[in-house]
Amino acid sequence: MTPRIDRCLSCGKDKPCLFAGTAKARCHHCSKKKEACSVCRRNGLVGTRTKAGEPICKICARTREPCSDCGKSRYVAGRAEGAPLCDYCYRSNPASFRNCRACDTKTRLLRGLCTPCTAAEYLSELFTAQLLRDSLEVQSLHAALLAADPARVVTAFQRTGSVELLRTLLNQEETRTHAFLDAAGPDQATRAVRSILVEHSLLPARDNNLARFKHWIVTAAQDIKDPAERQAFNQFARWRHLRELRQRPQPLSTNLVSSRRRELRIVIELLTWSAKRGRSLALLTQADIDEWLATGHGERHRVKAFLAWAQKNNNCQKLHIPRRQRTGLLVTGLDSRTRLKILEGLLEGNASAHPATAFAAAMTLLYGARPHQLTALQVTDILTRADDTYVRLGADPLLLPSRVGELARKVLLDRSAPRLFGTVSDAQWLFPGSRPGQPLTAAALIKRLRAAGVQPATARTGALGELAQDVPPVVLARLTGISVANAIRWSEAVSASNARYGSLGQLTSSSRS
Template identity: 35%
Template sequence: MKGSADFRPDAWARVTARLVADIDGLSVEAAERLLTDARVNRPKTLNAVDCYLAITPGGVCDPDSACPRGMMRLSHILLAAGYTTVHPPQCTQCGQRSALTNVGPSGRICEHCLRANRPTVLCARCGKPALHRRNSADGVVCSNCYSRDPSSKAPCHRCGRVGHRRRRLPCGGVLCPACAPRPQHTCVECGKDRPAQSITENGPICSTCYSRINMSWSCAACGALRRRKSGGNVGPHICGICRRALRNDVQKASTRTALPASRPPRVAPICVFCRRQRPIMNRWPAGPVCKVCAKRARSYPGICGTCQQSAVLIGLNDHGGRICGPCAGASLDYRCRNCGQAGMHANGRCSRCVTAQLLDAALGGHDGQIPDQLRPLADALAAAPDPRSVAVWLARSDAARLLRTLAECGETVTHDLLDALPPGRQVNYIREILVRTSVLPMRNERLERLEPWLDRYLADQPADHTLMVRNYAVWYLLHRARRSPRPLVTAGAARIRRRVRVALEFLTWCDARGRSLTDIDQGDVDTWLATGDWRRPEVRPFLHWTTQRRITGAVSAPAPKPAPPSVFIDEATHLEQLHRCLHDDGIDVDLRAAGALILLYGIATWRVLNLRRNQVHTRDGETFLVLRDHELLLPPQLADLMAQLPRSTRRSTLPDSDASDRLLFPGRTPDRPVDTGGFGKRLKRSGLTIRAGKNTALLGLAAELPAAVLADLLAIDVGTATRWATYAKTEWNDYIAARTSGDNG
């Protein structure tokens, strides 16, 4: 396109100038617009048109049949625009000036001549000419005979109906056109991946955007933007409501007249719930209600202000409160015809009953019954707080499609079966919800994913390097991670992957220098460290492992020294941000609680996000936070924030857990904490400088408390507390002297 790297501005200028010179009355702007309409602005087409016009004097007004396709399109566009001096190329057989998109024996020909020149083959069954031919056991048959052949049909793997094949499955089955998923395209209007309703010049458009753009029309009577109605006897641009009103007026007058020009435009009524001018769907005892509010009221029942029962609230009392239909004096009482509960979603049933039917269809095996292994998951999904979210998840999520495939295959779902699938977010999510519903046993997922990743990473590496790095990763890195009393976190898994990559890079570097592990010395290691980036010191554990096994000599890499903190905030800013966390109701409660813990005690963000409910205790009216073996007294305002955690969200399709060890900051699934990076961005958008605030809080505590007390209070390493005490210019001797003077006193 124009503006790409291959676009030639000089060719564009020559073609534009040639077009303006050969056609009278054509301006430069109009010429560029016509060239763009003919898609001559594409680099390849532009170069072809430029070369053609350079060697053909009359190429603009009288192109021949051998001209480029872009020139042919341009000639037809010019003729349609009223420039009669342009004569599009003629068909080399019939002489018609139509679109020549095919090549025949004498040159380019039109579509009619192409069909006339096509060799005629008679169908082996019906004897008619077979234009669209298919091969069969009887010979060449036409498409009609092939569609009636039973051998061209097969039972659908999903619905069981016998029909034409649309898509083959890896298991050998086929899907019919109704069950086969339509190709996904990225809509150019909304940006979502959906089946395309139409492929326009700008790109594919989904059905929702197509209806909004192409199927909407401004009503000539009321002026509202509604779905287009056509084919009526009162005009094609009148909405359905105005059409019915006009039809009634016409029937009463026994004559058919057009819409009076003096009739005032019709004003849409105001919805009694949202107070907006929208098309009215229902007229309830409360008043006119739009489609959005009516659907929300039927799908989400509430507590009636009069009878205090769960019902669909369609009326208003004297104080403006929502009440149900019977209390408002109406017979409307929207209840599910299946379970009798309040609320209706589709076909007279509530959202929970509709979701239960969808679950039976999605998780049912070959016999239509949900396997016993997946029954706990089905029960948990059926008991979700918002069953509509489960229905949407079943219809749109890739994870739900994977779960449906696992249920249809009939195999027992295990961790090994999921490990054999291609890695992805959908596999991880299915594993998490199966573990949470006790279908699969719990395991350290970050640790268990490392070995499959190691197999994929070393698949195309040299054999000697693969053997060395695999032994190092399995028997040193993973062995130490499994023996650690703490579960492996995301940062720890990333560190193991980085050390595996650095070890493989070091072996490749040694081979490039003609050295082996048994020959390298400390000078080689120093050269490796001096000529690389910040990751190269991670070779230290690999050299330690090879030295212990006498693969290498006495070589080592220095241990990385922690850099002193360099980011702080002043005391006034620190207190202002802490005050906002404790008192600003405009910030989410989870951000306020986490920010207060970080700014008050200097606790790392990842440790705050891994806190659980059983670490918060209340005793004698005071709230304590347990960090390892010590209790940390919380201020009353912070204690109130901690009592509101975890906050209610709809991040998961499963119901919330009431376990005592539930995370206070759950992520996408309640069994895993929220992502540290995303949570840090939310804190930053709220105006909280967490890293600088944490350093300021730790520095203040280190200046007031000895290192030993600080380490026990915040459950951090003594070495870390000692470094912070050094930064704060405190000494152990001050602590000993303070204790000695206290004992003497």
């Protein structure tokens, strides 16, 4: 029987449950019997029992001894000729190998089967004969999983929640909707299942960032107690943000949607602050706004658009938000020697960083490319002419150094994207993400860069500061993709920094003389 979604009686979460639709509905995790361990007294799964029948948990049931292979004191998973072996060493030791009951291959087994046979059995349980007969899309998914790496398939089946959710969606066609997945759990829990269904046309493609932002507006508005203010918030969010986002090229970047969400949170912050002071939006005065701006964080000026809209629609009186003073650019990033040293390490043949990560790091260290700018690169933005390689960050293609160009060509050849049961090759994005048809998020790329030893902010500052000294602002803008106004700001900031440094040098020389 295929488990259906219900609210678990024990944990209270909506998950695939046994006895769904009854008062005994329980998810798979909560259905496993747990007892108080007679050794550690913790409530858990029973590993064994004493002679008297008292329960011993799985942890206490295992003994720790020095492993005969690695020498570390660990729990004993098995023995080879009487010598103890830990989990890690026992897996690869021939003493743990048995003959597969399906193909008779002697290897490490799972449920009495070798890895390929285990994967085949898992898939035969997931895809019933009737299910395969009824849907061409399901047949496509089944064929793709049969062709995938058996080890990856077996590993994916260890993610019980995702597999049971997939089983439910495959067998109950009425649940195969984005709305059902939205209600089934947070994005992190449903993303892998959603992606594989979209990939094989079992779900229509959608811009997940836009859909979740639309849902978030409705949820966030519930924090506004006054009905009139809640209505004004909803109207503003839909008129200004949803309308604008729908007109942008999709898919929308996570950073873009997060910025809009942040602005709306600040609007809610203002309405909550005024409500605590006994003021409604209609009664807010300039003195209230001035006090609110002066007593909070530096982003409060972002309510300007909301107040202008509210005043235009007769929801409040005319209120003034002063223009925020722009701070000067900091040009004290990583110096060229440090950046080149990091780059050399990444370009070495034995470097552990993936070519895509190394290429992104090189673009940050050399040209100050921004993470969201890099993730927006498509395959067509890498141009190859004879032995030369170009990348299009701005209006004009940028010629890459030969070794960085080699990295770019490697990235073109390997654009694998992670999925639940393995990887697929993306034909559009240079940095493909975990969702079909969407690139890697800027946050994920930043995490990879930091793991490779590159801090994007300081690396970018150092690179742009150095380029601004040597390249005219208009040329800098056309090659790196920043605006002409920003290129001019960088040039002015570098000139001012050099002038201060020169003045300090002259002062030091005169004091010495």
